[in-house]
Amino acid sequence: TVLSALEAGVLRLTLNRPDKLNAFNEEMHLALRAGFERAHSDDTVRAVLLTGAGRGFSAGQDLGDRDPRNHGAPDLGHTIETFYNPLLRLIRSLEKPIVCAVNGVAAGAGANIAFACDITIAARSARFIQAFAKIGLVPDSGGTWSLPRLIGEARAKALALTAEPLDAETAANWGLIWRAVNDAALMDEACALAARLAAGPTKGLGMTKRAIQAAAVNSFDEQLELERDLQRQAGRSGDYAEGVTAFLDKRKPEFKGR
Numbered sequence: 001t002v003l004s005a006l007e008a009g010v011l012r013l014t015l016n017r018p019d020k021l022n023a024f025n026e027e028m029h030l031a032l033r034a035g036f037e038r039a040h041s042d043d044t045v046r047a048v049l050l051t052g053a054g055r056g057f058s059a060g061q062d063l064g065d066r067d068p069r070n071h072g073a074p075d076l077g078h079t080i081e082t083f084y085n086p087l088l089r090l091i092r093s094l095e096k097p098i099v100c101a102v103n104g105v106a107a108g109a110g111a112n113i114a115f116a117c118d119i120t121i122a123a124r125s126a127r128f129i130q131a132f133a134k135i136g137l138v139p140d141s142g143g144t145w146s147l148p149r150l151i152g153e154a155r156a157k158a159l160a161l162t163a164e165p166l167d168a169e170t171a172a173n174w175g176l177i178w179r180a181v182n183d184a185a186l187m188d189e190a191c192a193l194a195a196r197l198a199a200g201p202t203k204g205l206g207m208t209k210r211a212i213q214a215a216a217v218n219s220f221d222e223q224l225e226l227e228r229d230l231q232r233q234a235g236r237s238g239d240y241a242e243g244v245t246a247f248l249d250k251r252k253p254e255f256k257g258r
């Protein structure tokens, strides 16, 4: 249900239930989690590329698993705690860049997982839908946190309360994603970006991600102190020495991710 391939430091994870628009069932959750756990533990992984197979990115939770006529009132809090929250924590806490290539519709949790990644690029034909309101639910997968931060309360509330689809171009103009690109160019652009990041100074990039995320809760003074501490660590990395040496030698740096 998730294809996993490591090439030149890029771990490519492809959601692979195309006939269900890559809706999440338990098996796909566990496979994707295993992919991100590998990204955490394997030093040869220096960037992640997340995308979907077929015409959709992900339609969110598999509602076929959830027929209330068969199951009665479910404990969705348990589903969130067991499957979605651990995944979102793995994405945000990974100190390596995650590129998300949204190849088609991203609905419900599928949209919010895309917004939790570090650099999200979408095909121009992709749509983002906060589908939760259509079935009486609340945005999850960090959506109520990321939406107001990325686009402000007014737009966040309108998207979440109406469940109206948002096109990729508007999502990019609003700052919800990095860029909308032509459909045919999506995978080339996303792979090139992931490859570039995987060849970068991984420790420094990882700490940059951590610092920017920490700004959501820190005061200005706390953030200045965090920058000092992280810069101290970055300054001791081999990649810093290589970066400065290469600059002085007027050549391209060869970062090792250490």
Ligand code: LHQ
Residues within 6 Å of the ligand: 019, 020, 021, 023, 059, 060, 061, 062, 063, 064, 066, 076, 079, 080, 105, 107, 108, 109, 110, 129, 131, 132, 134, 135, 137, 140
């Ligand atoms: C699907 C799904 C789907 C199963 C398309 N499930 N089959 C967390 C915790 C616990 C519970 C609940 O939820 C959550 C978080 C959430 O993510 S809630 C939100 C769940 N997602 C949705 O409500 C979206 C439902 N899907 C749609 O609204 C549409 O399918 C979209 C707008 C995504 C795409 O529309 P179309 O391009 O017209 O495609 P389609 O509707 O024809 O779908 C294609 C196939 O995929 C179809 O199957 P079929 O056998 O008829 O070809 C759909 O039934 C299936 N599919 N989404 N979530």
